[in-house]
Amino acid sequence: MTDVKFNRLALIGIGLIGSSIARAVRKADLASEIVCSARTADSRRVAMELGIVDVAYETAEEAVKGADLVILCTPVGTYEAIAKEIAPVLQEGAIVSDVGSVKSAVVKAIGPHMPDGVHFIAGHPVAGTEKSGPAAGFAELFINRWCILTPTGDVDADALEKLSAFWSAMGSKVDTMEPEHHDLVLAITSHIPHLIAYNIVGTADDLEDVTQSEVIKYSAGGFRDFTRIAASDPTMWRDVFLHNKDAVLEMLGRFTEDLAQLQRAIRWEDGDTLFKIFSRTRAIRRQIIDAGQETPEPDFGRVHKADDKGGKA
Amino acid sequence: MTDVKFNRLALIGIGLIGSSIARAVRKADLASEIVCSARTADSRRVAMELGIVDVAYETAEEAVKGADLVILCTPVGTYEAIAKEIAPVLQEGAIVSDVGSVKSAVVKAIGPHMPDGVHFIAGHPVAGTEKSGPAAGFAELFINRWCILTPTGDVDADALEKLSAFWSAMGSKVDTMEPEHHDLVLAITSHIPHLIAYNIVGTADDLEDVTQSEVIKYSAGGFRDFTRIAASDPTMWRDVFLHNKDAVLEMLGRFTEDLAQLQRAIRWEDGDTLFKIFSRTRAIRRQIIDAGQETPEPDFGRVHKADDKGGKA
Structure with missing residues (x-):
């Protein structure tokens, strides 16, 4: 079995993902020392107060000194400068990795700057919540979630095995794939869902004939679901769309083409087409639940209680 | 205080909503007798076995005899024939109402057929889950959710007050508005969210370069959220889109216009526009939570547990 314990883990950035790694590493004893860097004094203070890191530095340069594992946990737009x-x-001999939601651009931004003898393996834990910042993290975030590693070139097999074992030890299932394929898969499973969620919230906010108060009151009709992922960190998501342009535009083209078909079916009152399209989707949700990627409980398990005082029904 | 108790409640259809009403009425003792009609023998059998109705009839005609409150709980496409x-x-003196997600078409489908002396008041409880059928209902479904009544013409004030009190007694907050305005509001808060959720699940299912297995594995990136409302009843939703065509097409036009703006910003790498649009939405979610229409817990309160065996993380 691979020895998964590192000497010094340096987390560059200590937001939702970075702080969840810190907590999971501490819990599973995967590093003797955990340090981080954070640009803002506030994040450093919170990280120290939470006791999730041993030292919080202002610069990445200070944090990585002596580290045998470095994980970039900042928005991907910052990666090249950090590299x-x-x-x-x-x-x-250090392993350098990241948690960015795009991978081709990350490989290009970091790879060329890595010195010989350093093992760079890009990664992406497909996990998260809509919350941000060091206080939002939790040690269980990665349990049963997939972490995709996208090793390129002649990556060291031992380093890859150790990084895989590290994610497994935090509860993840680990896959490897080409960065380009990752970007195509995540464009449809993550990036387009976020884009259309952000979009519909914007559309609703702009209406003249429907008040914002009405949108809020009647949001339980479906709209509120979209506001969750649309509450995700705007900087992170700006960078995702700037760095996965081609795959996102390709998938968006398909999405809008399909939406035009639905639009036409509504305009021409073609109930058969609507019914056919609406009937395809239950099976997919069932498979997602069976694969352990979703709760089987109705309504995501939102609480519906007789003594509910609001906010949890 | 209005006496809210009815003598005989007839529920036409005993699916998720009908069976939730039956349970809530029983719990709050809002009717001396609860009967239903259901087209399929299976639904009648389940409803009787669950003990949520006193009698389950095959036809609406049998069920409504002697009822002082009749609520149509079938897909809206069936309403005219039932009326x-x-x-x-x-x-x-009976009150006739419904639970359909569209209201103008319903008023036109039912209203003209109602005899003198019967009080027809269309209604829509903005509540539900992605599950269907009599076993999926629960008494708490309407708690803290809005029920919109759309009385038209010279509706009897006492009947309206009694129907409002009935929904309040099941835990709902009650609003009244014009049917046309209801349809516009719900187009954006419910119908378009369902349409784009159905659509993206279809788009993902059609890809050639991304396997269905990959869509399922990496669905925690956001996609899985959409599969929930896209798992809703296809017949019900076909009828919604066939009966709220104008408002849906209007809102869909705005949605696609806004999406084109995002598409353009991605193509031209306009990070400022993306950031600006992505920054608008947290405030709206906050207001929905403050209004008691959404859980404040991250990730809808989905369970993330160390001992998780899948399916609930």
Whole structure:
């Protein structure tokens, strides 16, 4: 069995994902020392107060010194500058990874700057909530969720095995794939869902004939579901769309083409087409539940209680 | 205080909503007798076995005899035929209502057939889950959810007050509005969200370069959220879109216009526009939570547990 314990883990950024890694690593004892860097004094203070890191540095350069595992947990738009900053001080033999939601652009942003003797393996834990910041993380975030690693070139097999074992030890299932394929898969399973969720919330906010108060009151009709992922971190998502342009535009083209078909069916009152399309989807949800990626409880298990005082029904 | 208790409640259809009303009425003792009609023998058998109705009839005509409250709980496409069927046997003074997700078409389908002395008041409880059938209902479904009544013409004030009190007694908050306005509001808060959820699940299912297994494995990136409302009853939703065509097409036009703006911003790598649009939405979710229409818990309160065996993380 691979020894999964690291000496010093450096988390660059300590938001939802970084702080969840810190907690999971602490819980499973996967590193002797956990340090982080965070740009804002507030994040550093919160991370220290929560006791999830041993030291919180202002710069990535300070954090990575002596680290044998470095994970970038900031928005992907920051990666190239961080790669340049840390390259000169990375320890020989260190593994450098990340948690970004796009992978081709990340490989291009980080890869060329990595010195010989450092093992760069891009990664993406497909897990999260709509919350942000160091206080939002929790150790169980990665349990039963997939972590996709996208090793490229002649990556060291031991380093890949150790990084895989590290994610497994935090509860993840680990897959490897080509960065380009990752970006295509995540475009449909994550990026387009976020884009259309952000979009419909914007559309609703702009209406003249329907008041915002009405949108809020009657949101239980379905709209509220979309506001959850549309409450995700705007900087992170801006960077995702800027760095996965081609795959997102390809999938968006298909989505709008299909939507035009539905629009036409509504205009021409073609009930058979509507029924056929609406009947396809239950099977997919069933498979997602069977695969352990979703709760089987109705309404996501939202609480419906007789003594409910609001907010949980 | 209005006496809210009815003598005989007839529920036409005993699916998720009908059976939830039966349970809530029983729990709050809002009717001396609860009967239903259901087209299939299976639904009648389940309803009787669950003990949520006193009698389950095959036809609406039998069920409404002697009823002082009749609620149509079938897909809206069936309403006109049911109205014609029950009209000759409705009891003088009875209140006839419904739970359909569209209201203008319902008023036109039912209203003209109602005899003098019967009080027709269309209604829509904005509540539900993705499950269907008599076993899926529960008494708490309407608690803290809005029920919209759309009285038209010279509706009897006492009948309206009694129907409002009935919904309040089941835990609902009650609003009244014009049917046309209801349809516009629900188009954006419910119908378009369902349409785009159905659509993206279809788009994902049709891909050639991404396998269905990949869509399922990585659905926690956001996609799985959409599969919930896309798992709703296809017949019900076909009828919604066939009967709220104008408002849905209007809102869909706005949605696609806004989506084109996002598409353009991605193509031209306009990060400022993306950030601006993505930053608008947290406030709306916050207001929905404050209004008691959504759980404040991250990830809808989906369970993330260390001992999770899948399906609930």
